[in-house]
Amino acid sequence: MTQYDVIILGSGPGGYLAAERLAAKKLKVALIEKAYVGGTCLNIGCIPTKTLLNSAKLYAHLHEASSFGIEAKGLQVNWQRTMAWKEEVSKKLRRSLELTLRKAGVEIIRGTGKLTDGHSITVFPPAGESDGFRSSSTSASQSSGSGSLEFPLVIKGQKIIIATGSSPIIPPIPGIKDNPAVLDSTGLLSVAEIPSRLCIIGGGVIGIEFASLFSSLGSKVTVIEMMDEIVPVMDRQMAIELRKALKNVTFMLGTKVTELDGKKVLFENKNGEKGSVEADIILLSVGRKANIEDWGARESGLDIKNRAIATDDRMRTNLPGIWAIGDVTGKSQLAHAAYRMAEVAVSDILAGQNAQHSDQIFVAETVPWALYSLPEAAGVGLTEQDARAKGYDIQVVRMPYNVSGRFVAENGFSAPGSIKIIIEKSSERLLGIHLLGAYASEQIWGAALALERKLPISALRNMVFPHPTVSEVIREAAWSVQASGGTDQ
Numbered sequence: 001m002t003q004y005d006v007i008i009l010g011s012g013p014g015g016y017l018a019a020e021r022l023a024a025k026k027l028k029v030a031l032i033e034k035a036y037v038g039g040t041c042l043n044i045g046c047i048p049t050k051t052l053l054n055s056a057k058l059y060a061h062l063h064e065a066s067s068f069g070i071e072a073k074g075l076q077v078n079w080q081r082t083m084a085w086k087e088e089v090s091k092k093l094r095r096s097l098e099l100t101l102r103k104a105g106v107e108i109i110r111g112t113g114k115l116t117d118g119h120s121i122t123v124f125p126p127a128g129e130s131d132g133f134r135s136s137s138t139s140a141s142q143s144s145g146s147g148s149l150e151f152p153l154v155i156k157g158q159k160i161i162i163a164t165g166s167s168p169i170i171p172p173i174p175g176i177k178d179n180p181a182v183l184d185s186t187g188l189l190s191v192a193e194i195p196s197r198l199c200i201i202g203g204g205v206i207g208i209e210f211a212s213l214f215s216s217l218g219s220k221v222t223v224i225e226m227m228d229e230i231v232p233v234m235d236r237q238m239a240i241e242l243r244k245a246l247k248n249v250t251f252m253l254g255t256k257v258t259e260l261d262g263k264k265v266l267f268e269n270k271n272g273e274k275g276s277v278e279a280d281i282i283l284l285s286v287g288r289k290a291n292i293e294d295w296g297a298r299e300s301g302l303d304i305k306n307r308a309i310a311t312d313d314r315m316r317t318n319l320p321g322i323w324a325i326g327d328v329t330g331k332s333q334l335a336h337a338a339y340r341m342a343e344v345a346v347s348d349i350l351a352g353q354n355a356q357h358s359d360q361i362f363v364a365e366t367v368p369w370a371l372y373s374l375p376e377a378a379g380v381g382l383t384e385q386d387a388r389a390k391g392y393d394i395q396v397v398r399m400p401y402n403v404s405g406r407f408v409a410e411n412g413f414s415a416p417g418s419i420k421i422i423i424e425k426s427s428e429r430l431l432g433i434h435l436l437g438a439y440a441s442e443q444i445w446g447a448a449l450a451l452e453r454k455l456p457i458s459a460l461r462n463m464v465f466p467h468p469t470v471s472e473v474i475r476e477a478a479w480s481v482q483a484s485g486g487t488d489q
């Protein structure tokens with residue numbers, strides 16, 4: 001039986017980063033993957049959606065190009081080429097990731113892993129299809145780089161990291177099962193043509209990105225959301241602004257889907273009014289659930305809370321020698337949160353090797369999020385509604401993005417965009433920063449740093465920002481706090 005220092009189950013952002021870092025410290029690492037290396041993010045999540053959204057952005061900008069002095073005639077979407085580009089990006093990034101991992105000394109084992117006890121995993125042959133996408137033709141022996149493997153393969157590890165990720169929730173709506181019009185996000189990423197009519201059930205981050213993508217490419221999009229507003233993670237006022245900016249999308253808020261009848265989506269709103277909408281494709285995007293089934297989580301006695309693997313803030317599970325990271329922990333469903341959890345677990349494992357304690361912990365509160373719709377949105381920390389609900393005495397500043405010369409030059413005077421900063425009045429400490437508009441996803445890290453370091457608003461005021469940049473709105477907003485009563489340092 002092959003012995004490893006660490007076995008990692010699942011090769012998404014959490015699993016592959018942990019593998020690379022541990023191997024760099026000369027530990028013998030096995031990374032088990034039943035589908036594609038890179039996990040959801042690289043193959044059916046972050047990267048393919050952002051690639052398609054960029055094509056949609058180009059198309060949308062070219063439609064407006066004449067205002068900027070560029071005449072673009074005969075614009076067309078070549079969907080086959082768009083999809084081919086999306087495939088190429090994921091494939092090349094995946095190959096380069098596999099190469100990096102192998103160079104680092106990580107043994108990649110293709111197959112489905114099952115925890116057999118606290119120190120060993122049995123690997124079964126990879127299935128033909130997984131999570132909606134076909135497994136690669138690469139054989140287990142090629143992937144592992146260790147000659148031909150005999151399945152089931154039992155491997156032993158001193159330590160184990162669980163990084164099995166999450167998958168879409170299928171709500172129990174009558175008419176969903178075996179309905180060819182119904183797809184999840186993975187299915188929608190492979191459609192042969194742009195749907196003329198797309199109905200999206202669920203107005204969270206994934207639903208809104210797809211709404212923005214397909215409405216920009218000409219689909220008639222309807223979003224049905226049970227809550228009173230889209231994207232619950234967003235500051236409510238910013239979510240309203242985003243919804244209004246998505247001009248070619250029909251939103252039905254406070255509305256529940258009651259049944260699907262072929263391509264017809266039947267719904268009822270909170271006033272009891274019923275109706276229906278027809279669509280060529282119906283996207284289910286009501287959330288994702290941690291992958292805790294089928295790999296022995298319950299049988300091995302791992303603590304499961306809120307349908308996810310429970311860990312402490314060092315990513316330790318209740319079983320000694322087993323850590324869990326990423327979506328499977330239910331702490332966050334973001335790739336960069338999975339990266340951070342991986343770093344924290346790795347640091348804990350390495351410190352343990354030297355009989356020490358790691359000082360690294362995972363802090364969910366200052367993990368930024370981003371929504372890559374057109375326009376983009378991003379945020380970190382408390383929303384205004386959350387800050388008030390928690391009883392903070394707050395000051396709120398809002399400012400439109402068109403105070404930035406660069407924003408106007410690139411987007412015009414009436415393009416949607418704004419910043420909202422929330423500070424605690426007494427201490428002037430930053431509690432939340434929320435952005436809507438071009439480059440929001442690229443700017444939010446600076447806000448996250450400020451919040452993570454518990455900085456006061458003066459830290460942003462006293463920083464020099466490059467000019468002209470859209471980021472300057474952050475500084476402008478910070479100065480307007482002073483103008484509205486704050487004190488300078």
Ligand SMILES: Cc1cc2nc3c(=O)[nH]c(=O)nc-3n(C[C@H](O)[C@H](O)[C@H](O)COP(=O)(O)OP(=O)(O)OC[C@H]3O[C@@H](n4cnc5c(N)ncnc54)[C@H](O)[C@@H]3O)c2cc1C
Pocket residue numbers: 009010011012013014015032033034035036037038039040041042044045046047049050111112113114130131163164165166185206291294295325326327328332333334335336337338372
């Ligand atoms: C459409 C979409 C868009 C997204 N966009 C973004 C975005 O823009 N930014 C962002 O931060 N996040 C985004 N996400 C979320 C992001 O993809 C996840 O948060 C991230 O991939 C989680 O990483 P992970 O390592 O926890 O798990 P995953 O990436 O889900 O990887 C888990 C891996 O484990 C494997 N596995 C599971 N069980 C077993 C087993 N028993 N044996 C072997 N292998 C197993 C799976 O095949 C999978 O490859 C998006 C998600 C989706 C669906």
